[in-house]
Amino acid sequence: MPRIRLSLMEKRAIEIIKKAGDNGVLQSDLWKILGTDSREGSRIAIRLEKKGIINREPTIHEGKKTYILRIIKRPPKKISIVTVKGCPCFTCPDLTRCGVGQPINPISCEKLTKWIIEQTQLS
Ligand code: SF4
Incomplete structure (x- = not known):
């Protein structure tokens, strides 16, 4: 919007x-x-x-x-499981250590970056 x-x-x-x-x-x-x-x-x-x-x-x-x-009331946005299907974070062994400001983080994560790029190429 x-x-x-x-x-x-x-x-x-x-x-x-x-x-x-x-x-x-x-x-x-x-x-x-x-x-x-x-x-x-x-x-x-x-x-x-x-x-x-x-x-x-x-x-x-x-x-x-x-x-x-x-x-004007609007219905809450629907989030589909399809949009996050295959995200590497769900199966990542570093999930519990990963966070913003940490050495392992989503901003510098190659696996997540690669997956996001793949998603943008699919749509
Ligand atoms: S951002 Fe990367 S390191 Fe962090 S949980 Fe997701 S895949 Fe794992």
Whole structure:
């Protein structure tokens, strides 16, 4: 997934919406919490919706049209056993001594490097 650029206000808005959980936050409340105006609050919410981070559900609050903002929940990424099948670490006699910062480590391991290169050539 490509990295999404976010402004400081967008990041703050996301935190506020996240904290609200399933109930969501009214767009008309968000801009007040952010300390901005309704126009800027609306722009922030629209940008976050376009970036696929939140959804905006139309609603009426105190007789005025607004939106309920909620974080879009995504299913956890699936990791397939196929992606690690054949990795030399599973059968390596040095597994218990291998670690980042150790003399035996994944960064300098020829077996692991060779296996990763083979995997990239297969895909
Ligand atoms: S990185 Fe290399 S040394 Fe470390 S456990 Fe995997 S195969 Fe063994």
